[in-house]
Amino acid sequence: MILKKLFNLNEYGYKNIVDDQLKISGLAFDSRLVRPGYLFFAIPGINTDGHLYIEDAIKRGAAVIVYSDPEISFPPHREQTWIRVVDVRKTMAQISAQFYDHPSREMRLFGVTGTNGKTSTCFFLRNILEDDGHACGLMTTPKNIIGPDVYEAINTTEESLQIQACLKSMLNKGIRQAVLEVSSHGLALGRVDGLFFDAAVITNLVAEHLEFHKSFEHYFSSKKKLIEMVEQNTKKSYPRFVIVNGDDENCRKIITESHLPTFTFGLRPENDVFAEDIEYFVDRTEMKIKTPKGNESVQLSLPGQHAVYNALAATAMAIFSGIEGEKVAQGLEHTHRVPGRWEVVNAGQDFMVIVDFAHNWHGLDSTLSFIKKMVRGKVITVFGCGGERDRNKRPMMGETVARWSDICIITSDNPRHEDPRQTAEDAMQGVSKCKKEVPVESCIILDRREAISQAFSLAQAGDVVFLAGKGPERYQVYHDRIICHNDYDVALELLKERNSS
Numbered sequence: 001m002i003l004k005k006l007f008n009l010n011e012y013g014y015k016n017i018v019d020d021q022l023k024i025s026g027l028a029f030d031s032r033l034v035r036p037g038y039l040f041f042a043i044p045g046i047n048t049d050g051h052l053y054i055e056d057a058i059k060r061g062a063a064v065i066v067y068s069d070p071e072i073s074f075p076p077h078r079e080q081t082w083i084r085v086v087d088v089r090k091t092m093a094q095i096s097a098q099f100y101d102h103p104s105r106e107m108r109l110f111g112v113t114g115t116n117g118k119t120s121t122c123f124f125l126r127n128i129l130e131d132d133g134h135a136c137g138l139m140t141t142p143k144n145i146i147g148p149d150v151y152e153a154i155n156t157t158e159e160s161l162q163i164q165a166c167l168k169s170m171l172n173k174g175i176r177q178a179v180l181e182v183s184s185h186g187l188a189l190g191r192v193d194g195l196f197f198d199a200a201v202i203t204n205l206v207a208e209h210l211e212f213h214k215s216f217e218h219y220f221s222s223k224k225k226l227i228e229m230v231e232q233n234t235k236k237s238y239p240r241f242v243i244v245n246g247d248d249e250n251c252r253k254i255i256t257e258s259h260l261p262t263f264t265f266g267l268r269p270e271n272d273v274f275a276e277d278i279e280y281f282v283d284r285t286e287m288k289i290k291t292p293k294g295n296e297s298v299q300l301s302l303p304g305q306h307a308v309y310n311a312l313a314a315t316a317m318a319i320f321s322g323i324e325g326e327k328v329a330q331g332l333e334h335t336h337r338v339p340g341r342w343e344v345v346n347a348g349q350d351f352m353v354i355v356d357f358a359h360n361w362h363g364l365d366s367t368l369s370f371i372k373k374m375v376r377g378k379v380i381t382v383f384g385c386g387g388e389r390d391r392n393k394r395p396m397m398g399e400t401v402a403r404w405s406d407i408c409i410i411t412s413d414n415p416r417h418e419d420p421r422q423t424a425e426d427a428m429q430g431v432s433k434c435k436k437e438v439p440v441e442s443c444i445i446l447d448r449r450e451a452i453s454q455a456f457s458l459a460q461a462g463d464v465v466f467l468a469g470k471g472p473e474r475y476q477v478y479h480d481r482i483i484c485h486n487d488y489d490v491a492l493e494l495l496k497e498r499n500s501s
């Protein structure tokens with residue numbers, strides 16, 4: 001695409017335009033991905049500053065530099081086009097949408113946000129939409145799925161440039177609908193700006209990521225931005241609506257503020273979509289789902305109340321999109337597995353091992369309280385808290401785990417630049433607080449593999465070992481290194497070693 005078509009060049013402050021007919025061969029916000037003829041966005045980040053990599057981008061062939069730092073004296077290189085903007089990330093969202101010709105205008109786009117349950121809801125919804133007969137793309141925490149191609153993703157919600165490129169690939173493959181998991185970071189940092197969302201769901205809202213948002217109000221207003229984006233969608237090719245968890249007090253506030261048709265889901269019968277006659281099993285759930293368009297009996301392969309909520313969220317999105325109840329039930333039942341969510345590791349041992357992504361007190365509370373109710377043996381939980389993330393949540397996580405476990409083993413999650421021992425001690429404060437009320441054994445084993453091994457050596461027939469927090473992740477991030485670690489793989493390996501010894 002030529003430069004002039006990408007930018008309204010009159011709009012910008014400082015610029016050094018070499019040739020407004022210049023053909024831009026690609027876009028990048030990471031200098032290491034720049035190829036000859038690319039446009040490079042220099043983003044002031046949190047760890048470093050993209051402006052420091054402009055030279056690197058130029059060496060690799062960048063033809064256009066989009067930047068914001070007014071301190072840079074110009075033009076250091078007259079052969080490149082330089083355009084100074086106020087907010088590079090925001091500009092990147094606009095320009096990427098333009099470069100890829102606004103793929104979301106040609107598609108039906110579903111956004112899923114909330115504190116917990118986003119990924120499972122995305123998987124349920126995608127399966128329903130596919131079972132209804134139309135291919136559906138997916139961008140979610142562990143992976144992006146474009147037809148037969150599956151890509152690992154770094155962020156839950158990727159940068160605007162990556163999202164637009166991914167949606168364009170979907171369109172090129174004839175996929176005309178997509179489900180997008182939208183994090184609060186994604187919303188606050190403008191990663192989803194420029195997208196045309198047709199419908200959105202908020203699964204629930206409890207305080208999260210306060211190290212980034214600083215206040216619940218900011219977190220809440222970031223999440224609400226997704227609803228505003230559906231309201232502002234001028235495409236209108238599909239009915240626009242909003243779905244919220246009617247059992248969640250914070251979500252209910254959105255109902256009164258929304259200008260769009262807003263429907264609720266939940267366990268209470270006053271919700272538009274609700275469940276009754278729920279029967280919980282340790283490996284599945286049976287229930288009747290009631291909707292304004294009829295009732296369906298459903299057997300989910302995922303257990304627990306949180307799975308019910310996620311299935312109801314997806315059901316509400318699908319039903320109000322016009323999908324028949326029968327197809328909805330079929331799609332839910334076809335969802336046998338969500339990566340890193342309640343994955344049972346089985347090597348023939350006589351205790352149960354579950355890997356789950358639960359990584360805040362709310363997620364831990366709903367999964368562990370369920371396990372405690374369902375299991376007669378001991379509950380042994382291995383968990384850690386992320387470094388450089390809200391410190392206040394660590395004791396809360398510790399307290400929640402201790403409340404529902406017989407043995408807590410505190411280990412490392414992603415320590416990042418923090419001392420893992422201190423992070424574990426912060427969680428231990430909560431465990432110790434709970435110890436005054438309930439008997440619970442606890443210890444700290446910082447090496448996650450060793451912690452899992454210790455849990456297995458303590459487990460007896462009928463017990464459950466719950467490995468919380470990392471779910472599908474394949475790495476542990478330390479200040480000086482990234483090590484390969486996946487809870488499921490490590491658990492399986494250790495269980496097999498036990499079998500052979």
Ligand SMILES: CC(=O)N[C@H]1[C@@H](OP(=O)(O)OP(=O)(O)OC[C@H]2O[C@@H](n3ccc(=O)[nH]c3=O)[C@H](O)[C@@H]2O)O[C@H](CO)[C@@H](O)[C@@H]1O[C@H](C)C(=O)N[C@@H](C)C(=O)N[C@H](CCC(=O)O)C(=O)O
Pocket residue numbers: 029030031032042043044045046047048049050051053154155156157158159183184185186
């Ligand atoms: C805090 C945060 O959101 N950070 C994200 C952000 O990084 P950043 O802005 O700090 O970038 P930076 O590392 O300072 O680098 C600045 C710029 O220099 C560029 N650079 C850097 C090095 C180089 O050699 N050349 C170069 O051009 C970088 O590409 C970047 O554009 O932009 C990066 C590129 O998109 C993200 O990968 C990164 O996510 C990190 C990994 C992260 O941990 N993010 C978390 C907090 C996050 O976003 N989580 C939510 C999910 C939350 C949830 O619901 O659980 C998510 O959506 O994933």
